Each structure stands twice: as structure tokens, then as C-alpha cells.
Amino acid sequence: MNKAGETLFLEPERYEFRALPMHQFALGRREFFKIFGAGIAVFAVARDVSAMQETAPAPHGFHNEELPKEIGAWLHIGEDGMVTGFAGKAEIGQNVRTSLAQTIADELGVAFENVRMVLGDTALTPFDAGTFGSRTTPTITPQLRKVAAAARDLLLLKASKQWNTQPEKLVAGDGKITDPSSGKFLRYGELARENFGEHQPRAEDSVRPASDWTIAGKPIPKVDAREFVTGAHRYSTDLRPEGMLYGKVLRPPSFGATLISYDDSAAKPLADVVLVHEGDFVGAAAPTVAAAEQALASLHVEWKEVPQISDQEIFSYLKNSALPSREERFRQIKGSVADGLAAATHKRDATYTCAYIAHAPLEPRAAVAQWTGDKLTVWMGTQRPFAVRDDLASIFHVPEKNVRVIVPDTGSAYGGKHTSDAGLEAGRLARAVAGRPVKLVWTREEEFTWAYFRPAGVIEVKSGIAADGKLTAWEFHNYHSGMSGIETPYVVSNQSIEYHQVPLVLRSGSYRGLAATANHFARETHMDTLARAASMDPLDFRMKNLADDRMRAVLEAGAKAFGWPRQKTGEGQGFGVAAGYEKGSYVATFAEIFVDRKAGAVQVKKLVEVFECGAIVNPDGLRNQVVGAMIQGLGGALFEAIQFENGRITNPHFSTYRLPRFRDVPEIEAILLDRKDIPSAGAGETPIMAIAPAIGNAFYDAIRVRLTGLPLQLERYLA
Amino acid sequence: MASSISLEINGKHYSVNYPPDTPLLYVLRDELGLTGTKYGCGEGMCGACTVLLGGTARRSCQISVSVAASRPITTIEGLENNGQLHPVQQAFLDAGAFQCAYCTSGMILGSVSLLQLNPHPTTEQIVQSLQGNLCRCGTHPRIIEAVQRAAGKMQERVK
Numbered sequence: 048m049n050k051a052g053e054t055l056f057l058e059p060e061r062y063e064f065r066a067l068p069m070h071q072f073a074l075g076r077r078e079f080f081k082i083f084g085a086g087i088a089v090f091a092v093a094r095d096v097s098a099m100q101e102t103a104p105a106p107h108g109f110h111n112e113e114l115p116k117e118i119g120a121w122l123h124i125g126e127d128g129m130v131t132g133f134a135g136k137a138e139i140g141q142n143v144r145t146s147l148a149q150t151i152a153d154e155l156g157v158a159f160e161n162v163r164m165v166l167g168d169t170a171l172t173p174f175d176a177g178t179f180g181s182r183t184t185p186t187i188t189p190q191l192r193k194v195a196a197a198a199r200d201l202l203l204l205k206a207s208k209q210w211n212t213q214p215e216k217l218v219a220g221d222g223k224i225t226d227p228s229s230g231k232f233l234r235y236g237e238l239a240r241e242n243f244g245e246h247q248p249r250a251e252d253s254v255r256p257a258s259d260w261t262i263a264g265k266p267i268p269k270v271d272a273r274e275f276v277t278g279a280h281r282y283s284t285d286l287r288p289e290g291m292l293y294g295k296v297l298r299p300p301s302f303g304a305t306l307i308s309y310d311d312s313a314a315k316p317l318a319d320v321v322l323v324h325e326g327d328f329v330g331a332a333a334p335t336v337a338a339a340e341q342a343l344a345s346l347h348v349e350w351k352e353v354p355q356i357s358d359q360e361i362f363s364y365l366k367n368s369a370l371p372s373r374e375e376r377f378r379q380i381k382g383s384v385a386d387g388l389a390a391a392t393h394k395r396d397a398t399y400t401c402a403y404i405a406h407a408p409l410e411p412r413a414a415v416a417q418w419t420g421d422k423l424t425v426w427m428g429t430q431r432p433f434a435v436r437d438d439l440a441s442i443f444h445v446p447e448k449n450v451r452v453i454v455p456d457t458g459s460a461y462g463g464k465h466t467s468d469a470g471l472e473a474g475r476l477a478r479a480v481a482g483r484p485v486k487l488v489w490t491r492e493e494e495f496t497w498a499y500f501r502p503a504g505v506i507e508v509k510s511g512i513a514a515d516g517k518l519t520a521w522e523f524h525n526y527h528s529g530m531s532g533i534e535t536p537y538v539v540s541n542q543s544i545e546y547h548q549v550p551l552v553l554r555s556g557s558y559r560g561l562a563a564t565a566n567h568f569a570r571e572t573h574m575d576t577l578a579r580a581a582s583m584d585p586l587d588f589r590m591k592n593l594a595d596d597r598m599r600a601v602l603e604a605g606a607k608a609f610g611w612p613r614q615k616t617g618e619g620q621g622f623g624v625a626a627g628y629e630k631g632s633y634v635a636t637f638a639e640i641f642v643d644r645k646a647g648a649v650q651v652k653k654l655v656e657v658f659e660c661g662a663i664v665n666p667d668g669l670r671n672q673v674v675g676a677m678i679q680g681l682g683g684a685l686f687e688a689i690q691f692e693n694g695r696i697t698n699p700h701f702s703t704y705r706l707p708r709f710r711d712v713p714e715i716e717a718i719l720l721d722r723k724d725i726p727s728a729g730a731g732e733t734p735i736m737a738i739a740p741a742i743g744n745a746f747y748d749a750i751r752v753r754l755t756g757l758p759l760q761l762e763r764y765l766a
Numbered sequence: 767m768a769s770s771i772s773l774e775i776n777g778k779h780y781s782v783n784y785p786p787d788t789p790l791l792y793v794l795r796d797e798l799g800l801t802g803t804k805y806g807c808g809e810g811m812c813g814a815c816t817v818l819l820g821g822t823a824r825r826s827c828q829i830s831v832s833v834a835a836s837r838p839i840t841t842i843e844g845l846e847n848n849g850q851l852h853p854v855q856q857a858f859l860d861a862g863a864f865q866c867a868y869c870t871s872g873m874i875l876g877s878v879s880l881l882q883l884n885p886h887p888t889t890e891q892i893v894q895s896l897q898g899n900l901c902r903c904g905t906h907p908r909i910i911e912a913v914q915r916a917a918g919k920m921q922e923r924v925k
Contacts, residue, residue, distance in 0.1 A: 140866025140903050268862055275867035276855040276874060278802015278842035285801035293796070335796065337788070409806050409814055409868040409902045458804075458868030459903055491807040671865050671905060678904030701811035701900065709893040712906045 055551040069468045069497070070328045072442050072475055114190075115173050118201075119244020121194040122151065128222050128236035130155060130162045132191055135175025136183050137167040137430050138456040139464070141731050142668035143183050145270040146263075149665060150188050153263040154195035154254055156220035157235065164270075167429075167454030169436045177431035179462060179557055181630045181729025184664060188727060189254075196255075197248035202238045209233065257662035257723040264721075266667030271456075283428045283455050284413040284488050291415070292319065294476040294487035295339035297329035298497065301352045301694030302553070310347040317342070323479045332476040332485045356552060357692040362400045365527045366505050369547035377546040379534065384509065387520025387541030391511025393580040394520075398507050399569035400756040401528055402688035403500040403553055407706060410458020411494040416473035417484035422449045423477075425470045428457035438467035439474055461679070462557035463498055495699035500689055501558035502551075504528020506569035516581040516591050523570070529562025532629045532736060535570060537592040553691060559676065560735040563629045564683060568757055571625035571740035575747065585624050585744065586611055595628065597659060600720065601635035602626050605657040608718055609637035619643055621749025625740035631728030632660035636677075636737035639713075640745035642765070649761040651681065651742055653714040658734050661725035673717045673734040680738030682707045686758050771835050775800065776844025786832035791815045793831045794841060802842035802871045806900065813899030816872035816879075817841050823879035825898075842871035845878065853923070854878050857916035858909075865903035872899050877913045885924075886917060 115121070123131040132151045138144045148162040155162075165171050167178075175187075203214040206224035210217075210231070218225045225232040257264065274280040299306070306327045314322060320333040320342050329348065333339035356364050372378060388394055414427035423443060429435050432452040440447040457464065469487055477485040489497070504527045511520040518539035525533055527549040534544060558564075578588035586606055593599055605611070605624070613622050619642040626635040639653040658673050686705045690697045698704045717734075742761075743754050752764050773780045775798070782797055789808075794800040794817070803826055806814030810825040817826045820837035845852040851859065854877050864870045873896065880887055880895040887895065892913045901909065 140864075140868075142865070268859075269864070272859050272862070272864070272867075273851075275864055275870050276851065276858050277846060278800075278871045280867070281801065282804075282868065284805065285795075287796075287799060287801070336792065337785075407902055409812065409866070409900060410804070411806075457866065459866035461902075488805065491809070491812075667862055671862065671903075671908070674907060675865055675904035678906060679902070700809060701807045702809060706900055706902065707904065707906075708898075708900065709896050709906050709910070712904075715907055 056548050069466075070326070070442070070471050070475065072325055072328070116247045117245050118194050118198050118248065119242070120173050121191060122198055123244070124198065124235050124239035126236045126240060128157070128161060128234055130157055130235075132162060132164045133172045134164065134166055134187050134191065135169075135172040135433060136187055137178040137428075137432065137454045137460070139178060139428075139430065139460040140457070141183075141672060142269055142665065143178075144456065145267060146184070146664045146668055147188065147191055148270055149263045149265070149267055150192050151195045153260050154192045155199050155235075157222045159262050159267055161222060167432045168451070169432050169453075170451045174433055177434060177465065178460075179430055179465065181632070181732050184660075184727050184729040185631060188664060192254045193248050193252065197246065197252040198243075200249075200252045201243050201246055202235055205238050205241075206233050257727075263664050264662065265665070267665060268667065281455055282410050282458050283415060283426050284410055284458070286415045286426055286455070286486065288415065288417065288484045291484045291486055292332040292334060292476075292480055293336045293339050294330060294332045294473055294485045295336060295343055296472050296487070297343045297346065297348065298493065299327070299350050302355065303694060304350040304352045306348060307351045308347070308349040311345070313347065314342060314345040321476070321479045322346070323476055325475070328472075328475060330472060330476050332480050352694065355694040358402070358688075358690050361403075361503050361552065362505050364552065365503060365549050368549050369526050370549070372545060372547060377530070377548070379544045380542070382541035384520045384522045384541050384543045387539070388509070388511045390513065391519045392514040393577070394509075394511045395573065395576050395580055396507075396509045397573055397576065397755060398505065399565075399572065401504045401506070401565035401568065402757060403503045403555070403691070404558070404683050404687045405495055405500055405689055405704060406461045406463025406498065406558060407495070407704070408459040408461060408463055411489040411491060412464065412469040412498060413486070413488040414469040414473040415484055415486045416470065416477040418474075418477050418482060421445050422451075423474055424451045424453065425474060426453045426455060427470045428460070428464055429454055429467070429470070430460050430462070430464045434465070435467040435470050439470055442471055443474060443478065461559040462501075462561070465557050466499065468497070491701065492699045495689075495704060496696045499554040499556040502528050502553075502555035502562075504562065504565045506565060508569055508573045510573060510577060512577050512581055516578075516583050516588055518577075518592050525562065525566060528565045531561035532563030532566040532627060536595055536598055536628045537574070537589070538594050539592070553689070559679065560629075560732040563627070563732070563736040564680070564739065565757065567625065567627045567736040568739045568743070571627065571737060572743050572753070572755065575623070575740070575744040576753065584612055589624070589626065597633045598626060598628055598635075601633045601657040601659050604718055604720060605635040605637050605655055608657070608716060609655040611637060619749055621745040621747070623741045623744030623746070623748055625737040625744060627733070627737050629733045629736065632658065632730060632733040634658050634733050634737050636741040638738075638741040638745040640742060640749055642746065642749045642761075644750070644765055647762055647765045649746070649765070651685075651713045653716070654738070654741070655716045655718070656734060656737070657718040657720060658730065659720035659722060660728040660730045660733070662723045662727045663719060663721045664727050666719060666721070669719055669730050670717055672730050673719065674715055676732070676734035677715060677717065677738055678707050678712055680735040681711055683757060684739035684742050684759055685711070686760060688758050771831055773831070773835055773839060775839045776841060777838075782831065784831050787830045789827045790817070790829045790831050790834040790839070791826040794826060800841050800843055804868055804871060806868070806872075811898070811900075812869075813872040813876060813896075814869055816875045816899065818875055818879055821879070821882055823876045840875070842875060845874070852878065853919045854881065854913070854916040857912040857919060861908045861912035861915055863905055863908040863912040865905055869899060869901045873901065873909055877916065880913070881917055881920060885921060887913065889914075
């Protein structure tokens with residue numbers, strides 16, 4: 048949301064979002080006295096940035112903490128042999144509760160059933176910057192493995208001392224240390240009685256290579272799946288602590304509107320109904336949602352609105368509003384594009400666009416907040432519990448240690464649950480009701496309007512190829528949408544790649560795959576155009592310009608499964624391919640499409656996708672993530688687009704914002720390449736990014752119409 | 767104005783005091799604590815709030831509590847029988863047919879309703895029947911597989 052006097056930008060590399068929290072609350076005089084009178088330091092000073100964490104700079108409150116080195120912060124072995132792992136990550140459907148427990152069980156040598164994970168709780172788990180950027184598997188998985196290896200080595204050492212032998216002669220596994228020479232054993236639970244949590248992992252605590260994994264690498268089902276099929280799991284939206292009230296916020300009529308008058312004289316004083324008005328924030332807490340709504344409806348308020356641009360003019364606005372490039376990190380230049388174009392036999396220029404889209408997690412943003420004196424606890428579905436804690440502490444002027452954020456396993460996020468808004472709103476209402484918890488659940492319309500979006504973008508490409516199909520020049524400009532996946536994986540000695548910042552129009556931020564989807568759509572569509580210019584098969588053309596073996600491997604595996612090159616068996620049939628690399632993993636997608644010109648209908652018939660992310664930790668969970676990303680990718684590829692005018696979202700409902708449904712899902716084949724020789728990378732994002740260009744390229748193959756905007760809205764081009 | 771309404775839910779009788787036009791969803795969740803039934807959109811477009819009313823799948827955000835009083839209601843909490851999962855619940859578990867699982871209650875109840883009407887649905891009939899249920903995580907192929915598994919198991923049971 049743009050407010051007067053602020054210019055807000057995306058952090059293009061990390062795709063973080065630099066907007067301030069939606070609300071700012073002042074200190075009441077009494078509250079001010081209470082806090083500062085006691086002499087408590089309010090702001091923590093930023094400490095060392097740990098290399099373990101992806102940092103997310105923000106202008107407020109956010110800081111990075113050093114990760115604890117002691118084993119005990121990450122792992123606990125109970126006397127009963129039960130093992131508990133601790134991580135600040137959030138379970139949002141990506142299955143980390145299972146994959147992290149698998150990792151600990153595998154390295155420590157205990158049964159999977161005997162490991163449980165405590166996740167996303169600022170009071171119990173080590174600091175974590177957030178669950179985003181496909182970082183859990185490449186950072187926290189190895190951290191837990193290292194800690195588990197250290198704990199195992201300590202148990203071996205302890206048993207060896209007890210038996211007066213060398214640890215190398217003993218075997219750790221199945222929850223016990225065994226001496227193979229005698230068959231005697233000691234259970235971990237017995238050995239762990241003496242606390243060794245203060246020890247730190249040593250360099251010599253070596254972890255098992257993926258080729259030796261026994262529990263990791265296996266398709267273990269979601270750990271608490273039964274809770275979900277019985278409805279027993281409590282999401283944030285389901286919590287009902289004793290004495291709870293329901294909160295509701297009065298939303299402005301448009302983005303950036305300011306409250307110019309507030310009149311509550313018509314509001315009836317009712318038991319347990321509280322109205323809160325502070326600055327532009329107006330909200331109510333009441334025993335039922337309906338009562339809170341009634342209280343808000345009784346108010347007379349006036350807002351001052353500001354004129355804003357619409358979706359009709361967004362792309363020209365983005366192109367024309369780009370700032371002069373200020374930072375070197377936005378630019379990558381090799382050789383000379385002018386020389387490369389001069390040497391080219393075929394040259395092609397094109398402009399691509401990408402609309403704003405919504406995350407639309409099925410569980411809307413929600414929080415339950417409760418104050419106990421000057422301590423605040425918030426239960427909230429968020430990807431960044433520690434950042435939310437910092438925001439809450441800053442906004443409510445209390446020390447961070449007074450705030451606890453707990454993340455119940457959440458009804459998905461897809462990059463959409465980074466901000467603290469619902470927690471701040473519930474927290475502000477709860478502050479007015481003396482110790483009673485307040486639950487605030489955003490409606491679907493609020494979710495579509497007041498969250499944030501994957502940013503729109505304009506991408507311009509200039510390119511040239513030699514007569515043999517080798518790339519000679521590649522110039523690529525991304526306006527606004529972001530830098531993820533902006534580099535080309537193809538070999539080209541003359542290239543210029545640049546990101547152009549544009550002040551935010553709609554509140555924008557992280558999204559599954561970040562800008563990699565837009566950048567891959569532009570690049571892989573353009574590569575298809577160049578292949579046609581060279582009269583080459585699109586796959587052969589890519590191979591000719593690729594040196595990266597991992598990318599070649601996913602393309603080759605996909606071609607084999609898809610049967611590329613395929614002969615057309617009927618009119619309207621088309622085949623397309625696209626591929627890419629991002630965040631340590633590789634993807635190739637092949638699409639078959641059928642265009643019925645007479646009926647004005649297009650059907651995506653089949654998608655084959657090959658994905659490779661190093662050593663696979665859980666093939667069952669990974670398959671769910673890959674197929675899920677493919678289907679989610681269909682929405683952004685084919686029809687999802689946020690419409691807006693004058694600071695209002697004009698399609699904030701499932702009836703007007705179309706999402707993929709059962710009938711939209713084509714035949715899908717997902718092929719997972721397991722590279723045990725390569726460290727595991729995250730997998731939540733990359734499988735989404737080649738869907739749109741593969742489909743667009745298939746559409747061109749079918750009817751020779753080149754589409755350059757997302758969503759493709761294929762039917763629009765049929766007469 | 768609120769009035770006293772009797773409901774039969776999962777074989778139990780409840781009396782609630784609510785305005786008769788209140789959507790059943792909010793009574794289930796906020797009054798009775800049956801939170802397995804989810805809010806997703808409040809306009810009948812996502813299916814997360816699906817319950818069985820007289821055995822048929824209905825959107826609980828679109829039925830008033832007074833209308834719901836006329837027939838027995840089954841929510842996700844009422845499918846288990848003496849600790850034994852319903853075959854559809856078991857099939858979703860076996861197929862791993864969820865990710866965030868927020869849509870799962872609605873998907874399961876929609877499938878139970880379908881299989882009661884049509885014990886041997888084709889894939890097309892499953893698609894048709896669940897078209898109104900959104901899964902934003904993209905687990906559709908496994909959900910279809912789960913319904914097919916459940917149909918097979920329920921058939922075995924009948925034999």
C-alpha cells in the first residue's frame with residue numbers, strides 16, 4: 048500500500064518487500080510510562096549475519112541473530128528415547144515437518160516414529176529469517192544433520208568410556224549404541240541422562256553421504272497425516288482459547304486512503320464489544336464476528352482517497368516509471384551486445400509482460416493474540432515468525448523477549464505470508480480487551496485486497512544468432528518484476544542483463560518462484576522464437592547453446608518421456624518445451640496442447656516435467672511439491688490476473704479470480720532425478736517456472752500465434 | 767433476532783441460539799467448536815466448508831442454520847466410526863492426497879457424497895463432482911486417485 052511521502056521498492060534479488068507494516072500504533076501516555084519508566088531497552092541491535100540464513104532487509108525492526116551453536120538448542124533426547132528437533136521454519140504444506148524429522152532420524156540412528164519436530168515458535172526454536180527462497184532443505188536440513196551427527200558421536204563416546212573401549216568399535220543405530228563384539232547395548236535415552244546439550248558440533252563429526260541414507264531419501268508419508276483427514280488439526284483460524292473474542296477491521300475504500308472523520312456516537316454500548324480507533328486503524332472486538340461487524344457498521348467515517356492507476360495502463364506505467372539504474376548489482380554485462388548483434392544472421396526483439404497475481408492460500412491470513420500484562424502471544428500462520436515477533440515488539444513498544452509468535456501448521460502460503468498484518472491487527476484489538484484473546488480471520492475479499500501480490504512486470508529482449516543457431520547476442524531488461532532467474536543459462540559471449548526498479552504500484556512481494564516465472568517465460572518464449580528463426584527444432588536449438596550438464600540432463604530425460612520430437616496426429620495439436628535453473632535445482636517442462644479453432648477452445652492435454660534438486664530427501668513429498676507447482680503454474684500461465692482500478696481490486700473473489708480446478712488439470716507426468724552426488728536443494732519453487740513458456744510454445748506450434756503476456760488467455764486469440 | 771434452533775450433528779443433538787439466517791458454517795465453527803469444517807471464501811466457491819446434509823454434500827457457508835435444522839448433518843469429525851477411519855479418509859491418507867490439507871475436509875466429504883450416489887464413478891464423474899472444491903496446493907491427481915481407491919475399498923466391503 049502506498050502512502051503519501053513514501054516510495055516503496057521491491058528488494059529484487061530476494062524479492063522481499065520493503066513496505067512498512069500496514070499499521071503504526073502510538074504509545075498511549077500510560078503505556079509509555081509503563082514501558083520506559085521501567086528502563087527496558089526496546090530495540091535489539093543487529094548482530095552478526097549468519098551465513099546460514101537468507102537475510103531479508105527491511106527498514107524496520109528486522110534483524111538477524113546468530114544461530115545457536117549448542118546441540119541442545121536444536122535437538123533433545125528424552126529419557127524415554129524420544130527425540131525432539133527444533134527449527135524456526137513453518138510447515139505450510141511443503142512437508143518440512145516430515146523431511147526434517149527424517150533427516151534427524153537418519154543421522155542419529157533412531158526410528159522415524161521416535162522423532163518429532165517443534166517448528167516456528169519464537170520461544171522454543173532457534174532464530175530463523177523465514178520459510179522462503181527454497182532455503183529449508185539446503186540450510187536447515189544440513190544443520191540438523193550436523194547436530195544429529197554430533198549428538199550420535201557424543202553418545203558413542205559416552206558408551207565407549209562406560210565400556211572402556213574405543214568409540215570406533217561401537218555401532219550407533221536403532222536408538223542404541225551397540226558393541227558388536229559382545230552384543231551388549233545402551234539405549235540413547237539412558238546415555239542421554241547426563242545433559243550434553245551444551246556441547247557443540249566438531250569438525251570431525253561427519254555426516255552420512257546421501258548414498259548411505261536409510262531413512263532420509265525414502266517416501267515416508269506426512270508425519271501427522273491422520274490429524275488432517277479427521278479435521279483434528281488446529282490451524283490458526285481454528286483456535287478458540289478460553290474467553291476469546293472475534294476481531295474485525297474496518298477497511299478503507301481504497302489503497303492509501305486516510306481517515307478524515309470518525310464518529311461513534313451511533314454505536315451502542317454493548318457488553319464485551321470494544322471499538323478501537325487509532326490513526327487510520329479502526330477495528331472492533333466482540334463475542335461474535337457478527338457483533339464485531341455490527342459495531343463497525345454503526346460508525347460514521349469518512350476517508351480521503353487518492354487517484355491511482357489501473358490495470359489497463361500498468362505496463363506502460365512500469366516501463367515509463369523505471370528509475371535510472373543506480374546499483375551495479377542490478378546489471379550484468381559480458382562482451383558487447385552491439386558486436387554480437389552485428390555478427391548475427393537472425394535478430395529478434397520482443398517485449399513480454401506479466402500481470403499481478405494473488406497467492407490465494409486457502410487458509411486466509413489469520414491470527415489469535417493475547418496480552419498478559421506487557422507480554423504478547425500471537426498464534427499466526429506466517430512464514431516469518433521471528434520477523435513478525437520483531438514487528439509486533441516494535442509496533443507495540445515492548446521488548447522482543449516479551450513477544451512470542453507460534454505458527455500452527457498453516458493452510459499454505461506460497462510466499463504470501465511474510466507480513467505481520469493480521470498479527471498486528473489482532474494484537475492491537477487484544478490490547479484493548481485486558482487479557483482476553485482476540486482472533487482475527489481475514490475474509491476472502493480482504494485476503495485478495497489487503498495482502499500483497501506477485502508484482503507485474505515488463506521484460507524486453509534483444510537477441511541475435513549466427514547461421515548455425517549459436518547465440519551471438521542477448522540483451523534482457525526486467526522492469527519491476529524482479530531478478531530471480533534473470534541470468535540466462537545459455538552460453539552467449541555478448542550479453543547485457545539488467546533489472547530496473549520501479550516504485551511499487553500495488554503492494555507487492557514474495558511469491559512461489561519469485562520473478563523466475565516471468566523471467567523464464569520471457570527467455571524461454573524468446574528462445575523458441577529464435578529456434579524458429581534458425582529453422583531448428585526448439586530442443587536441438589537449446590542443446591546447441593547449453594553447456595550445463597544438469598540442464599542438458601533434465602531436457603534429455605524429458606524428451607525421452609515425452610517422445611520429443613513428436614509427429615502431429617491431428618490439426619490443432621502443438622508441442623512445446625521450456626527449461627531453466629534456479630536456486631540450485633533444474634527443471635524441463637514439455638507440453639502438449641490441442642487448439643479447436645472452430646469451437647474457440649484450447650486444452651492443455653499433457654505436461655511432462657523433469658525436476659532435479661540433488662539428493663532427494665523425501666520422494667513422496669517432493670512429488671507432491673512438483674506436481675503441485677505444475678498445477679499452480681497453470682493458473683498464472685493461463686488465466687490468473689489481479690484486476691484493479693483507482694486503488695481497488697475489482698476481482699477479489701473466487702468467482703471472479705479464476706484458479707486452477709480439477710477440470711483444468713491435464714495428464715501430468717513428473718519425473719524426479721535423484722542425484723545422490725549433489726547436495727539437496729530446495730524444491731518448492733523452481734518446478735513452477737517453465738510451465739507457462741512450455742504451454743505458450745506449444746500454442747505457437749499448434750497455430751503459429753506467438754503470445755507474449757502472462758496470463759496467456761489462449762482463447763482470446765481464437766477467431 | 768436470535769431464536770432457539772435444534773440441530774442433529776454427527777448423531778448428537780444440539781440446541782443453539784442464533785439468528786435463523788446465520789450460515790451453518792459459523793455455528794459449527796464458532797459455537798460448537800467443530801473446526802474441521804473450514805472457511806475458505808464464504809461464497810460457496812471453494813468447497814472448504816463442505817458438510818453432508820441428509821447425506822448430500824452442501825456448502826455450509828451457503829445454508830442457513832434454520833434450513834440445516836431440518837436434516838441430519840455430518841461433518842468431518844463425524845466420519846470416524848469407533849476409531850476406524852471412513853474408507854474415504856483412509857484412502858486420502860494412503861494416497862497422500864494433501865499438502866497443506868486445508869481443503870481436505872471438504873474434499874473428503876464431497877467424495878463421500880459422490881460415492882454414496884455413485885459407487886463406481888469414472889474419472890470424469892469425480893472431476894465433475896469435485897469441480898467446486900479448490901485445492902490451491904495442486905494435489906488434484908492424488909485426490910482423484912484417493913477417490914478411486916476408496917471406491918474400490920468400499921466395493922470390497924460390500925462383497
